[in-house]
Amino acid sequence: MNSLTRTENQALARTVLELEVNNHAGVMSHVVGLFSRRAYNVEAILVMPVGSGETSRIWLLVNEDERLDQMVKQVEKLEDVLSVRRHGAEHEVFIRLEEFFR
Amino acid sequence: MTKQPPETLSGAQIVVRLLERQGVRTLAGIPGGAILPIYDALSKSALIHHVLARHEQGGGFLAQGMARATGLPAVCMASSGPGATNLLTAIADAKLDSIPLVAITGQVPRPMIGTDAFQEVDTYGLSIPITKHNFLVNSADDLLSVIPRAFRIAASGRPGPVLVDIPKDVQNQLIEVDEWPEPGCADAVPAPAASLTARAAAMINEAARPILYLGGGVVHSGAAPLALTLAEKASLPTVMTLMALGAMPVDHALSLGMLGMHGARCTNLALDECDLLIAVGARFDDRATGKVAGFCPQARIIHIDIDPSELDKIKTAHVGIAGDVSTVLQRLLPAIDASPRQDWLARVASLKEAQPLRMPGVDDPRTPYGLIRAVASCLDDEATITTDVGQHQMWVAQAYPLRRPRQWLTSGGLGTMGFGVPAAIGAALAEPQRTVVCFTGDGSILMNIQELVTAAEEGVNVKIVLMNNSSLGLVFQQQTLFYGERIYASKFKGMPDFIRVAEGFGVAALDLDQESEPLAALARALSTPGPMLIHASIAMHEQVLPMVPPGAANKEMIGG
Numbered sequence: 001m002n003s004l005t006r007t008e009n010q011a012l013a014r015t016v017l018e019l020e021v022n023n024h025a026g027v028m029s030h031v032v033g034l035f036s037r038r039a040y041n042v043e044a045i046l047v048m049p050v051g052s053g054e055t056s057r058i059w060l061l062v063n064e065d066e067r068l069d070q071m072v073k074q075v076e077k078l079e080d081v082l083s084v085r086r087h088g089a090e091h092e093v094f095i096r097l098e099e100f101f102r
Numbered sequence: 103m104t105k106q107p108p109e110t111l112s113g114a115q116i117v118v119r120l121l122e123r124q125g126v127r128t129l130a131g132i133p134g135g136a137i138l139p140i141y142d143a144l145s146k147s148a149l150i151h152h153v154l155a156r157h158e159q160g161g162g163f164l165a166q167g168m169a170r171a172t173g174l175p176a177v178c179m180a181s182s183g184p185g186a187t188n189l190l191t192a193i194a195d196a197k198l199d200s201i202p203l204v205a206i207t208g209q210v211p212r213p214m215i216g217t218d219a220f221q222e223v224d225t226y227g228l229s230i231p232i233t234k235h236n237f238l239v240n241s242a243d244d245l246l247s248v249i250p251r252a253f254r255i256a257a258s259g260r261p262g263p264v265l266v267d268i269p270k271d272v273q274n275q276l277i278e279v280d281e282w283p284e285p286g287c288a289d290a291v292p293a294p295a296a297s298l299t300a301r302a303a304a305m306i307n308e309a310a311r312p313i314l315y316l317g318g319g320v321v322h323s324g325a326a327p328l329a330l331t332l333a334e335k336a337s338l339p340t341v342m343t344l345m346a347l348g349a350m351p352v353d354h355a356l357s358l359g360m361l362g363m364h365g366a367r368c369t370n371l372a373l374d375e376c377d378l379l380i381a382v383g384a385r386f387d388d389r390a391t392g393k394v395a396g397f398c399p400q401a402r403i404i405h406i407d408i409d410p411s412e413l414d415k416i417k418t419a420h421v422g423i424a425g426d427v428s429t430v431l432q433r434l435l436p437a438i439d440a441s442p443r444q445d446w447l448a449r450v451a452s453l454k455e456a457q458p459l460r461m462p463g464v465d466d467p468r469t470p471y472g473l474i475r476a477v478a479s480c481l482d483d484e485a486t487i488t489t490d491v492g493q494h495q496m497w498v499a500q501a502y503p504l505r506r507p508r509q510w511l512t513s514g515g516l517g518t519m520g521f522g523v524p525a526a527i528g529a530a531l532a533e534p535q536r537t538v539v540c541f542t543g544d545g546s547i548l549m550n551i552q553e554l555v556t557a558a559e560e561g562v563n564v565k566i567v568l569m570n571n572s573s574l575g576l577v578f579q580q581q582t583l584f585y586g587e588r589i590y591a592s593k594f595k596g597m598p599d600f601i602r603v604a605e606g607f608g609v610a611a612l613d614l615d616q617e618s619e620p621l622a623a624l625a626r627a628l629s630t631p632g633p634m635l636i637h638a639s640i641a642m643h644e645q646v647l648p649m650v651p652p653g654a655a656n657k658e659m660i661g662g
Contacts, residue, residue, distance in 0.1 A: 025238070026226060026230075026236075026238065029227065029230055030230055033230050033231055037231055069414070070411065070414075070415055073410055073411035074411055076410075076411075077409070077411055078235075079234075079235040079255060
């Protein structure tokens with residue numbers, strides 16, 4: 001992500017994915033493995049436990065390409081993934097994080 | 103949960119008890135240091151018969167043979183490290199063919215995980231991409247939920263393999279158990295929207311040149327009789343994938359047999375002309391479709407599959423229906439008009455007559471097709487047929503008169519040489535009343551030859567028909583056709599004496615080459631109970647034809 005300028009970043013169509021997952025060791029590997037086996041780069045990742053900590057929320061920033069629908073269906077199939085929501089690149093979660101990456 | 107008087111049990115004893123409660127009566131595996139507590143507990147089980155494989159991959163395929171023959175989840179076990187890595191190929195194979203499998207592996211004790219301990223490997227990490235789901239169990243208490251869940255996941259929706267990795271200290275941990283979970287079984291699948299089945303029915307009723315395309319999901323779902331009813335009611339010429347063979351009797355008037363890379367010319371040409379493709383439990387695999395852009399170019403598509411991620415993955419469906427294919431076909435059938443479709447059936451019949459599957463030598467048992475038909479003539483539909491992978495597999499797929507779902511067990515998606523012998527042993531253990539025939543080649547059999555001793559030990563009724571062409575035949579064929587006849591690393595210079603090899607393992611053997619009346623010898627061998635290897639030489643230059651060149655459209659077939 002650092003190799004791209006801010007303008008270049010904005011030129012790429014981006015999608016923000018919001019996943020609700022069970023919070024235990026290995027869930028992250030299941031999710032990112034689906035992307036890495038397809039050489040589909042995940043541009044940004046953010047994970048935090050939610051509520052009592054039984055579940056976590058994973059935010060992913062990915063480039064939109066023709067494989068994205070299939071990727072979402074594959075993620076939805078994972079046993080520990082409870083839901084997947086798609087947002088546009090205008091979603092604030094990563095934009096507001098940018099101050100930690102200056 | 104079932105209340106019981108409290109008992110103090112180890113994790114290992116809990117695993118065995120849960121397997122018993124699950125209904126597991128036969129499982130396959132190999133013990134080793136990190137799974138010895140489970141084996142110790144297993145030794146006290148009066149219900150479970152453990153089959154000792156001679157390589158963990160053989161154990162995995164043995165379990166697959168049981169699962170494929172019955173449709174129920176089967177269990178294999180291995181120790182940590184090399185035991186687990188040896189199992190991986192059989193697990194990956196189960197993933198690609200959607201076979202319900204529960205693999206249980208021992209792991210080094212939790213305090214030693216991550217220290218590069220003896221026989222430690224990251225089994226959990228290694229198995230993520232080749233399982234439907236996997237577990238690294240953290241406590242004996244967790245086993246009470248994990249083991250039933252493993253069976254539920256393996257059997258639910260689109261079936262698949264689940265791995266449970268159990269550290270040795272968890273196997274030895276003692277806990278008090280006073281409640282037992284219900285055995286894990288398949289979740290119900292929601293019924294499809296009525297509007298979708300109505301649209302699909304309308305498309306079928308309006309189509310002039312429809313084709314029914316059956317995949318392995320039809321077998322998994324037990325939907326073969328419904329598919330047959332649909333085909334007959336709507337007069338649908340029907341093609342099957344490699345995985346679906348047996349779903350419709352191959353000699354049924356509407357059957358066009360297997361489609362794709364080694365399908366008959368008439369089959370692929372009929373698909374080229376169809377105006378509606380009804381895909382049921384099929385996933386548009388590249389060996390079935392050839393170049394996707396050239397697959398059924400004129401057709402609208404109805405795609406029915408239990409796995410929503412298969413819809414629109416390769417081909418965009420005009421109507422995609424996610425659901426259990428049995429349920430969907432049941433909903434669909436009342437809305438289907440009975441239709442004779444005389445013009446289309448006449449066109450398909452003329453294609454079949456002009457360009458049938460050609461089987462040179464079919465009357466001579468010393469040729470590939472002739473041998474396969476000779477074996478079939480000695481058996482009825484109750485026999486189960488397994489294969490290894492290669493030319494022999496494709497010849498059997500083309501020529502064997504498969505007529506029963508689950509009659510045909512073959513490694514489709516992963517195409518694993520070494521599958522056939524252990525899968526046949528598993529099938530024979532699961533259904534001892536059947537004769538199980540494994541067609542194999544001289545390349546494939548060597549990849550799990552050690553399981554011959556397992557066959558001898560178990561006394562299974564498995565007949566191994568070894569078609570020996572002294573080569574890796576499919577590689578030889580591709581080098582001949584597509585690599586300027588530069589034959590390299592595909593002709594065997596050294597050749598084992600397979601008769602002595604089999605006998606050395608304790609398996610009776612018959613060399614058809616030495617028999618003056620091969621048909622009579624074959625009939626005798628196939629009707630003699632117990633394991634036997636039947637060796638038959640075939641010519642090295644024999645090819646599987648027709649063949650769609652890799653990357654070409656299905657109508658661009660070579661030969662046949």
